[in-house]
Amino acid sequence: MSKMHVKLTVNGKQVEGLAEPRTLLIHFLREDLKITGPHIGCETSHCGACTVDIDGKSVKSCTTFVAQVNGADITTVEGLTNDDGSLGVLQEMFREHHGLQCGFCTPGMITRAHRLLQENPNPTEEDIRFGMSGNLCRCTGYQNIVKAIAASADMLNAQKEAAE
Amino acid sequence: MIPAGFEYHRPGDIASAIGILQEHGDEARVIAGGHSLIPMMKLRMAEMGHLVDLQAIEELKGIEVGSDTVTLGAMVTQQELITHDGLASAIPLIREAALQIADPQVRYVGTVGGNVANGDPGNDMPGLMQCLNATFELSGPDGRRSVAAREFYEAAYFTARDDEEILTRISIPVPGAGVGQAYEKQKRKIGDYATAAAAVMVGNGHASVAMTNLADTPVWSDSASNALADGDVSGCVAAMLEAIDPVADNRGPVEFKKHVAAVMLRRAIERAQSRAG
Numbered sequence: 540m541s542k543m544h545v546k547l548t549v550n551g552k553q554v555e556g557l558a559e560p561r562t563l564l565i566h567f568l569r570e571d572l573k574i575t576g577p578h579i580g581c582e583t584s585h586c587g588a589c590t591v592d593i594d595g596k597s598v599k600s601c602t603t604f605v606a607q608v609n610g611a612d613i614t615t616v617e618g619l620t621n622d623d624g625s626l627g628v629l630q631e632m633f634r635e636h637h638g639l640q641c642g643f644c645t646p647g648m649i650t651r652a653h654r655l656l657q658e659n660p661n662p663t664e665e666d667i668r669f670g671m672s673g674n675l676c677r678c679t680g681y682q683n684i685v686k687a688i689a690a691s692a693d694m695l696n697a698q699k700e701a702a703e
Numbered sequence: 704m705i706p707a708g709f710e711y712h713r714p715g716d717i718a719s720a721i722g723i724l725q726e727h728g729d730e731a732r733v734i735a736g737g738h739s740l741i742p743m744m745k746l747r748m749a750e751m752g753h754l755v756d757l758q759a760i761e762e763l764k765g766i767e768v769g770s771d772t773v774t775l776g777a778m779v780t781q782q783e784l785i786t787h788d789g790l791a792s793a794i795p796l797i798r799e800a801a802l803q804i805a806d807p808q809v810r811y812v813g814t815v816g817g818n819v820a821n822g823d824p825g826n827d828m829p830g831l832m833q834c835l836n837a838t839f840e841l842s843g844p845d846g847r848r849s850v851a852a853r854e855f856y857e858a859a860y861f862t863a864r865d866d867e868e869i870l871t872r873i874s875i876p877v878p879g880a881g882v883g884q885a886y887e888k889q890k891r892k893i894g895d896y897a898t899a900a901a902a903v904m905v906g907n908g909h910a911s912v913a914m915t916n917l918a919d920t921p922v923w924s925d926s927a928s929n930a931l932a933d934g935d936v937s938g939c940v941a942a943m944l945e946a947i948d949p950v951a952d953n954r955g956p957v958e959f960k961k962h963v964a965a966v967m968l969r970r971a972i973e974r975a976q977s978r979a980g
Contacts, residue, residue: 673806
């Protein structure tokens with residue numbers, strides 16, 4: 540199969556490469572672009588460890604061909620730091636509230652939570668649990684993940700208010 | 704898990720897409736959101752030489768809410784069904800069911816057209832569309848035709864759609880004021896298909912009842928619907944249990960599935976009745 544020319548914006552940077560159409564986005568990110576934040580977990584679109592943000596949607600990159608997203612704007616967990624490279628609000632709150640133990644699910648959790656808070660800046664606990672139901676964690680029991688996301692919502696809202 | 708190779712096409716209109724299907728015959732398949740097809744391709748249970756991505760075809764997009772009819776483009780995602788302003792008030796049943804499909808990430812890309820066209824008995828939208836008496840519009844080399852959702856499903860993965868046809872739009876009559884609607888689904892976990900699910904409409908002397916994943920097609924039952932229209936809930940459940948034909952699998956033995964089917968149907972009926980005018 541001949542390779543196709545792929546152009547993407549990833550974490551604000553234009554990137555290009557050659558890929559077979561059958562290449563899954565997760566493999567293109569990790570192996571071609573060396574962006575290894577998104578993880579390969581179950582490989583069957585259940586666990587959410589490979590979640591990335593594509594044109595404002597949370598998507599499982601293990602179930603997406605790179606051909607389908609040619610031209611898209613993609614954000615991974617690496618793109619959610621502050622401009623100076625320090626931890627972004629969600630990343631900092633996951634650290635502070637112990638929202639991770641082994642850390643394998645964390646990039647997907649944070650990337651999904653980012654989109655959830657963009658769409659719903661004041662989520663209830665139930666909103667958070669429902670909105671995060673496509674991401675599995677086998678360590679934490681979820682309690683601290685929910686706390687970290689709720690704390691992130693509060694902090695982001697406070698920052699927004701201070702800026703106004 | 705890497706699928707077999709294929710050539711990728713992204714046509715810009717329906718005619719071009721049909722042209723590619725005609726040119727390559729059963730070597731070509733269309734892809735919408737891909738969250739049913741890509742897992743099968745990764746398992747090498749589906750292989751094709753040509754993949755026809757429908758994402759760039761504007762005619763397949765959009766939700767139109769009219770006073771008598773709602774139409775959904777085949778490429779409308781579950782997320783769009785959930786967040787659309789007018790749809791939830793016109794036909795609340797669609798949003799209620801869409802929220803119970805898969806998980807948030809899958810709902811951003813999974814489409815209503817893919818869900819109904821795939822012919823998987825586990826998909827929720829086919830039973831729902833039978834309950835709502837929807838019509839599917841198909842485009843192919845010989846032009847357009849319409850098939851009722853209640854006539855569309857032949858067996859698991861076999862439908863009235865020909866290989867060179869594309870399911871383009873879904874038309875749904877608006878049930879109108881006074882009709883209560885409910886969708887109840889039992890599943891083992893988030894993202895799972897239903898052990899049993901029930902779609903119910905009741906009110907104004909009419910009723911419609913359909914169930915999901917309890918046979919190799921969705922099951923809409925005329926006699927169950929008539930019984931409910933007459934206010935006979937037990938008769939409705941009994942008629943539906945006659946109509947379904949579940950098989951034992953990892954969701955449970957036949958007796959369990961029939962039990963769950965009856966529980967889901969009774970719950971859906973109760974909730975739909977409480978919402979009826």
